[in-house]
Amino acid sequence: MNIFSYMENYDYEQLVFCQDANSGLKAIIAIHDTTLGPALGGTRMWTYASESEAIEDALRLARGMTYKAAGAGLNLGGGKAVIIGNPRTDKNPEMFRAFGRYIQGLNGRYITAEDVGTTVADMDLIHLETDYVTGVSPAFGSSGNPSPVTAYGVYRGMKAAAKEAFGTDDLSGKTIAVQGVGNVAYNLCRHLHEEGAHLIVTDINKDNVQRAIDDFGAKAVDPGDIYSQTCDIFSPCALGAIINDETIPQLTARVVAGAANNQLKEDRHGDILQERGIVYAPDYIINAGGLINVADELEGYNRDRAMKKVETIYGNIQAVIEISNRDGIPTYKAADRMCEERIARVQRSRSTFLRDGKHALSRIHHK
Ligand SMILES: NC(=O)c1ccc[n+]([C@@H]2O[C@H](COP(=O)([O-])OP(=O)(O)OC[C@H]3O[C@@H](n4cnc5c(N)ncnc54)[C@H](O)[C@@H]3O)[C@@H](O)[C@H]2O)c1
């Protein structure tokens, strides 16, 4: 991988490598764009097949966070971190403390939170060394696990997409196929079940499947069979790149709306969904609830205020669909356009010289 070419291509600001032999920490922090504010994004812990794969994942996810924050109307930039290792076997407290010190060294340019493979307990360890961490235990006045809030945002965004496809946002009686029933999707299924939707679920983790059957009367299918289920809505809540040449022909749903990051394998798959008349709720717009929730901590966490902001995801999905219909472009392009325009507008309005430029969040975390 030619790192500088890649960074130049998508206009990345900074890539940081962190190594601590004592704890075995090998981490990468990617900062994409801080026009709107400090880069906030989770830390992923994963068994990457190679260092290049880890770098690429950090960079790709960081850019997604720039768009996620811009689309959600937050004054935050985009960043993400990855720790190379197996989250089940390779963690130790010193690793997260060492990582916290590297974050502190960035002096607020990057703020972390949970992502796949990291937990509230890990954030508590990072918090021992830095204040630039969110999703910390509620005992510290923080917001805790962001997943249930992400799930609520996905539920609201799914309703907005359903309104476009079916003329109503009522999901009762609708059949929804959910791929992956982990932290986010379990909570999503609860909202859908309460509204009277029929659920078809799959997961490679049998316990998670059983929990959805027991709690929501879901029908379970094998992981490879989820795409071809007869359903109204397909909800990807496990992996990225699952909307691709192999899966699109199998889809019967009229809406794709789920929590997973980077759902389209390539942009052209968003074009194909549009050609097939499938309403695609862009991933970084619909799954912004967790980010909105942890971002609220930066102003002193207030659950009611955070949940009110999460409600805006319904309107944000509607806004994207409106741009898509108005300009005759697929929804993924409409979302990119909406976010890029906001970043450009803010950049222009902050272009005048100031001797001591300030950002609304520059006062945070100075205890
Ligand atoms: N947690 C959040 O707040 C949040 C916020 C935004 C986006 N996301 C994204 O949403 C997705 C789910 O996040 P999560 O926190 O629920 O993660 P999770 O790890 O708790 O859940 C993912 C589930 O998918 C299952 N899975 C993995 N591979 C699968 C496969 N091939 N087929 C079927 N199931 C499979 C896993 O066993 C697990 O149960 C991820 O892509 C994550 O990046 C999460």
Ligand SMILES: CC(C)C[C@H](N)C(=O)O
């Ligand atoms: C800041 C976090 C809650 C980030 C979350 N993992 C996401 O991808 O949006």
